[in-house]
Amino acid sequence: MNSLLTNKTALVTGASRGIGKAMALKLADEGAAVVINYIKSKNEADLLAASINEKGGRAIAIQADVSKPGEIKRLFDETEQAFGNIDIVIANAADAIVKPLANCSEEDYDRIFNTNTKGVFFILQEAAKRIRDNGRIIVTSTGGTKMFFSETSLYLGSKGAVEQFVRVLSRELGNRKITVNALSPGFTDTDLLPERDRQVATDMSPLKRIGDPEDVAEVALFLASHAGRWITGQNIGAGGGVF
Structure with a gap:
C-alpha cells in the first residue's frame, strides 16, 4: 500500500535533532526519500540516516552551512544527485540568542540573521528554481512572533522577516501549484527552549504541557x-x- 509521500524527495535543513529530526523521521515513515542537513552534528545526522535506512527507508546526511548561499547551492546539487527531483523543502535550521536588545553586538546580529533570515531567503530562492510542480515548501518560524517576550529581539526579528518571504513566494509559485507556508511551533521540548520558559510554557497551554x-x-x-x-x-x- 502506498504511503502519503511515496516517490517524493524531501530536503530538511537543521534535521539532525529536535523538530527537524522529528520532521525527517515523519516524512521518511510516509515513504519520502529524505536529505538530512546539518552543520556540526555529523554523528547525530549519520545515525538518523542510518536508522531510516535500516527500517527500509531512504535517507542521506549532507553537511552544509545554510548561512552561506554557496553551500546552499551545493546542498541542493547533492540532493538532486542522490535522489533526483525535489518535491518537499523544509527550511528548519535556526539559531537563537537570549539577550537584552541593548546588549546585542553586531556579531550577535550577524550570527542570527545570517542563519535565520539570509539562509532561509537563499534556501527559498534555490527551492523556487528547483522544486517540482505541485511541490511543498515549509519554513519553520515561531509562535513568538505573535507574542511579547523580553531578550528575544534578534530571534523574533529574524523569524518575522521569513514569514513575509513565505507570503510573497506563495504568490510567485502558485501558478505551478506549489504551496509555501510557515509553520510556527509554540514552546517545544528542544535545546532552543530556555530553561526559564519551561514552567511558564506548561502553564500557558490549555493542554498543560510543553510540545513534543x-x-x-x-x-x-x-x-x-x-x-x-x-x-x-x-x-x-x-x-x-499558547498563541
Whole structure:
C-alpha cells in the first residue's frame, strides 16, 4: 500500500535533532526519500540516516552551512544527485540568542540573521528554481512572533522577516501549484527552549504541557502531503493554544 509521500524527495535543513529530526523521521515513515542537513552534528545526522535506512527507508546526511548561499547551492546539487527531483523543502535550521536588545553586538546580529533570515531567503530562492510542480515548501518560524517576550529581539526579528518571504513566494509559485507556508511551533521540548520558559510554557497551554517535536512534525507532514494542497501563504500555528 502506498504511503502519503511515496516517490517524493524531501530536503530538511537543521534535521539532525529536535523538530527537524522529528520532521525527517515523519516524512521518511510516509515513504519520502529524505536529505538530512546539518552543520556540526555529523554523528547525530549519520545515525538518523542510518536508522531510516535500516527500517527500509531512504535517507542521506549532507553537511552544509545554510548561512552561506554557496553551500546552499551545493546542498541542493547533492540532493538532486542522490535522489533526483525535489518535491518537499523544509527550511528548519535556526539559531537563537537570549539577550537584552541593548546588549546585542553586531556579531550577535550577524550570527542570527545570517542563519535565520539570509539562509532561509537563499534556501527559498534555490527551492523556487528547483522544486517540482505541485511541490511543498515549509519554513519553520515561531509562535513568538505573535507574542511579547523580553531578550528575544534578534530571534523574533529574524523569524518575522521569513514569514513575509513565505507570503510573497506563495504568490510567485502558485501558478505551478506549489504551496509555501510557515509553520510556527509554540514552546517545544528542544535545546532552543530556555530553561526559564519551561514552567511558564506548561502553564500557558490549555493542554498543560510543553510540545513534543513530533507534535510539530505531524503538522509538517499534513502540509507536505496532498492533504495540504489548498493551504498556501499561511502561517500555521502548532503551539498547544499558547498563541
